[in-house]
Amino acid sequence: MDHIIAGIDIGSATSKVVILREGGIVASSLIRTGADSADTAHRAMAMALKEIGLGLADLHYIVATGYGRIIVPFAHEIITEIACHAKGTHFVFPHVRTILDMGGQDCKAIRIDERGLHTSFAMNDKCAAGTGRFLEAMARALDLSIQELGPLSLQASESVAVSSMCAVFAKSEVTAMARRGIPQSTILAGLHEAIAERVHGLLKRVGIEPEFAISGGIAKNVGVVRKLEERLGLKAHIAPEPQIMGALGAALFAAERG
Amino acid sequence: MSIQQEQRIKTSKSKKSIQTATETWAFIKEDYANGHKGKAEGRPIAWSCAAMDKELYHCMGVLPFFPEQFAALSAVQRRGGTRDESVEKEAVRFARAAEQEDYASYLCGYQRVATGFVIESLRTGDWHDAPLGGMPKPDMIVTTSCVCDVRVKWFEDMAQRLNVPYFCMDRPERIFKGILSTPKEHEVDYYASQIEDCLTFIEEVTGTRYDPARLNECLDWAYKTNNVRQEILQLRKAVPSPMGCADGFGTMYPGMYQSGTKRCYDFYAKMRDELRERVEKGIGQIENERFRLLWYGLPTWYNMGIFNYFEKFGGVFVYEPAYNPDPWPPRRPEEPIREIAHRFLLRGTGMGNVVDSILHDCQEYKISGAVLSYLITCRPIVFPAVEISAALEKELGIPSVNLEGDLVDERLFSEGQVYTRLDAFAEQLLQRGPRA
């Protein structure tokens, strides 16, 4: 019988599952965290299992992580998203020592050692400035899709200063700028700069090593990534599926335990 | 965040591992009852601060009350002593009253709560609608310039509002290398003069004459108490840890606020005996101690359960440097005032002194991780936090984690975020394996 294990990451915005068989990823899923969190867990898991035609009973061990980790009814163990992001990223990029995870409502800076274990971490405070939700609100204000933000901002030749990082105030600041005829790309460049500056502060708190990776949904925003790279003078490693790093880490823990 | 609130991880209520700790509450209640009784009988009441030399009150027959301690009490209690969780904590009610008067929300929680209590009591005329019947109205307000600027300014502000005589004992700021050092002569002269002036001030307010013999009596008790407390600290270094930080903070009241009395001495003597027995029998806070933690800063008084949080991972809080005393130089009954000044000035107040002292404590107590309470409303606690964290990592390889919040205002505490950090920190410590 194959050794099949899974990791599930219930985040504030999206939920992810990764299934490993003999150390390799055989299935994954990503859905929006919805209605009932336990139900979300079931749906995400079912979706991934369907890919390989298996059932829950075929899994030997399941580790849950993320904000909703405690409510995953079928998990054997729960581990924090900090440890899981460290583990997942280490698996993909063994040389990476600093990780920035930018999720829906929070950002984390994590330092890891050569074994992929976290040695230090910092998280954002009670304000959602600079998180995925913040960008979503901005996208709505500019009537753009979240995927468009990054590429569009790269077209900007200059950027404007966005003074407020409060999602609500920034939204109206952005609306007002758009009304004044400032190009969307320029506004976005400003927003991304502001976010980069904020997360840079977080990174400084754990110390930045040259081998550095970004995970989470915002890692797919090339605008933020570019601004951050410019600030740090470093090239960021980004996995093809940066959002599933936490679930992957959870699955890797499951592989060790199960 | 949402899901988490749904599944709120309830820490157990703060757990007392030692018997003596359960007696603190009776001690506090007795003091408040005595205060109210004394007030009715016309005995002088002083509002004062933790860093004050309490022996001065006991030798002058003054009943001292401490707004900081009152604020901590308000962080625990709800109005009317109810346990109904929909009733907000008294601390939140008072803090809000102060904020409505434009006291900034970044100000020390102790300050906002105590000032809010003054504002509310002056507004309603009812001084007893508060935990334990509130602090009796003061006849004098005495503070010191120790530790922070807020204490001076805040007490001055209360004196203005209450129209009550005010005195501040100014303590010289001392910055040097290391943790303890002999104070300079002119520093002792100055602080001794402050103590003398304070005694004169109390004489004027109360009409009681200062009697050096009486002060010596109080200092004898204080000295004996301090020796016992040093023994307790030695015992607390044992592995497994016989007593944790919840108890450490929970039992600081007598020593912090009633030093110089026999009942204070008795309290700690009993505690020492209990601890000695536990250490001899090898009884720890928990059965299988896997890692030992230090709590830097002041506690989150509204959530003392946090000190048990690591138990499920095999972690225990072993030591909290905040309120524990240094060893004292021998008694000098011929000049008791200079003796107080001298012992008070031994410890340095600079950033470097603070960092050095935490490094020292971590070694003494065999600490494997430190939880830094980032009191965002307390400058002296929060400023050194980054340096401490860096020094622990660099000098001793000890990791640390920080928790943002206030000491009494639970509105600034984000349970979900805090517990995720603590979980990740526990994982981090367990991954490292036992400390060599």
Add this chain to the structure above:
Amino acid sequence: MEGKICVGVDVGTHSTKVAILRGGEILATRVMRAQDPEAETPEAALRAMLAEAGLSWKEVSFTVATGVGRDTIPFAQRTRSEQLCHARGAYYHFPQARTVLDIGSEGVRAMRLNEKGEVRDFVCNSKCAAGTGAFLEVISEVLEVSIGEMGELALRAPGREMVSSYCTVFAESEVISLIHRGRSKWSILAGVIQAVAERSFELLKKIGLRPQVVLTGGGSQNPGLKKALEEMAGEEMWVPPEPQIIGALGAALWGEVLTISP
């Protein structure tokens, strides 16, 4: 002075309001939503309004602009702060007004007035959007209730859910989780409105809360919010007709004052 025409323009973050006065009487008012791409410019709106009233642009004696975008109205002779305009507008309707609470979309402000309707003191909300109209808008989107019906719904709530988050974004997800837990929309609304009311009430307490209290701005049209505030204050609060144009009305009234002594 009979028949003198004064115009007030209130340029807010979400809408622009225009009011025209003739001889101290309201002649016409108009609200333009900022998000609406079809919306007229203030100047075009004013021209249309004047034309409808059979007046020409030249007949306007004085124009005053207020609101966050008050400097963007080139045809205004003067500008006046929102505080002064809301107070004057509220006083126009209610000479008994001594406290005015303006619940705008991003700013909440409380003003204390003297017997003559002059502002003696004011306080404003902080840099955080918690407790403002925009906060309610975000929640209205989440709950799929229109801003208009929000207050009514809340009034019929059987209970009240606690919404504790400061930050609009966090509050949004708190609300989402409450929905997911099957809590009634009404009770959640009541909780949200309570949270907003608490923020506004803090400002009222700071300013002293002297009766009569008058509510203005978009938020005052929310009956649930009004009721929550009245309960906290133990005090009846009045809402003028068309509370959202009070700022523009006040600006126009200032125009009358300023034409005399510019």
Add this chain to the structure above:
Amino acid sequence: MIEEFEKTIQDRHQAAMQWKEANQKKVFGYLCCLTPETILHAADVLPVRIFGSPEKLQVADEHLVPYGCRYAASCLDLAARGVYDYLDGVVIPNSCDLISKLEYWWKELVPRKGPTLAGVELCPYVLYIAYPEKRTGRKVLDYYKHELREFKQALERGLRREITDEDLSRAIAVYNEHYQLMGQLKELRKRSPLPISGSEAWQIEYASQLMPKEQHNRLLKGQLDQLSQGTKAASGVRIFLSASATDVVNARLYQIIEKAGGQVVSEDISCHTSYYGNTIQTNGDPLTAIAQHSLEIDCPRSTETCSPATYPYPTSRWDRTRSRLEGYNAQGAIFYIINYCECRAIEYPYLRDKIREELDIPVLLLQGDYSLEGLEQVRGRIEAFVEMIGG
């Protein structure tokens, strides 16, 4: 306004470096008006005030938590970035919880190697002064004199020169002239119409902390002659401004107030020299006189010795505030308190009540950080406030 003032402010670092080059003397930076500048002057050192910059922190944020005054943090940040490398020494008085701790961070982030003896620095680059928190009382002067003596000795060791009483007396004379001239300027601002705008007066204050006092005295004297002829007049609602130390932000605050139709006529600002009311005594021991003068500074952090019967609690903050409002016929009071400036934050509600009740003057509280964007966000309130008074 005088070009030289403006130039010095615009390019304070260049100005100090040029002075150093031209005079072949040392320049020391200091962090607070509690610094005994006269002692530095007596040692032939040019004391210049260390200011920050409202740019974002670049280095210091790795060491400081965000829960503290950004102004002090910015001063440190500039130093850590090398902006203040031209300084030959730094004086840090115990003037508030954060500034006193800068002594540690300055040494950490701007390390300078000097000779040590048994681990103790002989001629420290960073000089700390334990300023007492009490301004009055029986032994305060003795204690502070001792601290100043130690400061002077450290300076003498570092500079390898003696600072004689004659040196001190010479410096005192220069500074006394400065205090007198600044006093005259203040008197002018009591007039109506105002002979000088608030922002111009501020510029004079600002420059006085950056240039040699002799030069400043000379320029100011000329300026005062001109002003007393009354050719210039500034108008507006008369405003008293109380503010934390936030140099450039304050400078902009003056402009915003003026644009709104107001004029600052008097102030209580932490990076201002207006705390010095009197001159330094010239009879007797100069060090005692300097200590005495320094203890007269009415800083929000200082407290006093009280007497139960006659003087139960300190009133000097209110007394000073009252005289700054009444004497100058102020019509409104604006308080700008930078976040985490705790002493000002605590005294504010009491001062506000007193101003309202006893003087019937309206008060506006502004809270913010050390950034110009933050100021733009409160611009509307300032305009509303000035309009409210001006009608």
